[in-house]
Amino acid sequence: MKKEKGTMALEEKEKKTRSDEQKALQKIADQDYKYGFVTDIEMEDFPKGLNEEIVRMISAKKMEPEFMTEWRLKAFRHWLKMSEPKWPHLTYPEVNFNDLYYYAAPKKKDGPKSLDEVDPELLATFEKLGVPLEERELLAGVAVDAVIDSVSVATTFKGKLNEMGIIFCPISEAIKDHPELVQKYLGTVVPYTDNFYATLNSAVFSDGSFVYIPPGVRCPMELSSYFRINASKTGQFERTLIIADKDSYVSYLEGCTAPMRDENQLHAAVVELIALDDAEIKYSTVQNWYAGNKEGVGGIYNFVTKRGICAGKNSKISWTQVETGSAITWKYPSCILKGDHSVGEFYSVALTNNYQQADTGTKMIHLGNDTRSLIVSKGISAGKSNNAYRGLVKISKKAENARNYSQCDSLLIGDQCGAHTYPYLEVENPSAQVEHEATTSKVSEDQIFYLNQRGISTEDAVGMIVSGYAREVFQQLPMEFAVEAQALMSVSLEGSVG
Amino acid sequence: MLSIKNLNVSAEGKTILNGLNLEVNKGEIHAIMGPNGSGKSTLAHVLSGRSGYQVESGSASYNGLDLLDMLPEIRAREGIFLAFQYPIEIPGVNNTSFLKKALNEIRKHRGEEELDAIDFLQLIKKQMQLVEMKEDLLRRPVNQGFSGGEKKRNEILQMAVLDPKLAILDETDSGLDIDALRIVAGGVNKLRSKDNAFVVITHYQRLLDYIVPDFVHVLSDGKIIKSGTKELALELEDRGYDWLTNEPETVA
């Protein structure tokens, strides 16, 4: 941004033009969180706090097989020995883990058999979120496995997917109905010992999605799950497990919004992806949790562990994320490229505003020969926010001819925000080709004026410029998600340009 | 249509426009010439509302509105168009969707219905013939990687689509080859009507062979020191600016 500095007493009219610009931006800034509302569904609460008893109760409540209870307990015992990590670029008050509820489910005796049986209040919530299930079912061809708080309440398109042998259901259901698959794969990519939050998740995860695509099957629709944090002080511990068997393909969408809350809410999800020979998994996220107010109070703590393994030859995992929400985001969707000729991709837009903090990036671990990875990261910082990219590219000794290309761009809006880039590189094989490019730019006043001069308001101009900047990533998103994500950009770009 | 009275403008404490007067009526074409740094672009920027300038005194009224009091986007929607001397690149923003958005903002302001994608495409295809622009430029990001000439044509295309009442062309001819110059000028001539007006900033008499102005003004040191008809441009071509800039001294 070319800033004309040193202006003496601003002439009145000029001042007006400028402050109108700021007003326009402030206006968006002042909009209350668009999805801030609370549904009055009775919650079935466990006692607060965490101990072995609670872990057993969760497992019992879900009527889990023995192996699951044992796994949870092992994780819990391990967790007791761990301490919460600290990061240089994130600051937040300590979380009291004994002051949280570890299980909350809409009160219902039996699960609903169809949409008719779903609590109308809950359906109304989906309406407000713009996710009318029945419409999606009919029009969009998206099967939605909807998770409100902890329990999945509606799954659609099951029949059609069933015919193809595709399993798409709440993970709690998969644990009961497909224990052999769960036992075989759960924790193989993110072991229960992995990190503080992943370990906690392993002990107490409430629900999440499970996907299995059988060999040779191309999943005919985008699978989609809407997560939502809805109960006060309920830490959310979703667990997602996606397995693409040989020569199969699946595209999975995860999107979420959360109601306005005063208290910080912890969110510690784990996502595991497994791609066997010649299989491909595309995982897209639009994350828009409550980021806290303009002073930085409230908002979600989003500590997520997402990791995929390209276990088989020629397999491919592609992560695409648009992160606009949460007070704190700590998230590194990663790929372990084990199979020869496997491919890992990471496309990310992370936008922070006000007092938001994001520390996100990826890890590409090359183990197989001729493995390739691509990283495209677009950070956008506005307000007083801090946005860090942290990425690791590791080429192990045995990985011949591995290639990586990383492009990490930062865009600054205003001059009180920060952008940091930490590319880590560990190359143990001399045949590797690794390239890294990084740029930092500012939204320029010339660009805004050019658009203004064509009749476009400053608010829209900034939205356009930012969407243009992040286009490479948006292009990776499925159509309907791309539109939603671009809209989110403008909503999230609050009070940013000066 | 446009009435500028005793306009004084400074930037960073430096006076740039210094008692400038200009009257533009509907249906007229005014050419503004003058040495580098005399304030031509500044005038164009101040009229279109770019920030960074302070209006010290004077006024500019446009169709009865106090122009200097309006946000730049409102001026644009009221029909003021600036063809930039240096068009700006907007990476990643599609040229067509940008222009559609711009047009619909203007139409909304006028109380007209917004054009849908199909109607818009028809309009833009038609106007593209006016400037003989290559179609692939429509699919590319706004001005990004455009050649100098392509950028200028893109400005004229935007003008043709947005159909302004007062168009200010800031050195649109600079950097154009002779064919492009003819095409751009042809576009302007097709767009001119008794209801709109053009202010054409240029260094070259040549352009004025194609776009024949009603008036030619010489801007020097922030004020108009001489106005005349198109013959003045020919004289300037011949004699340069010295005889004019020296004149006040001999008078004084």
Ligand SMILES: Nc1ncnc2c1ncn2[C@@H]1O[C@H](COP(=O)(O)OP(=O)(O)OP(=O)(O)O)[C@@H](O)[C@H]1O
């Ligand atoms: N924002 C600014 N701050 C300081 N000086 C400025 C600013 N904008 C313009 N000027 C100065 O004002 C003078 C007039 O500039 P302007 O761009 O209007 O000239 P011009 O007549 O368009 O010249 P050219 O024919 O080279 O395009 C120049 O000396 C320029 O350096």
Ligand SMILES: [Mg+2]
């Ligand atoms: Mg100029």
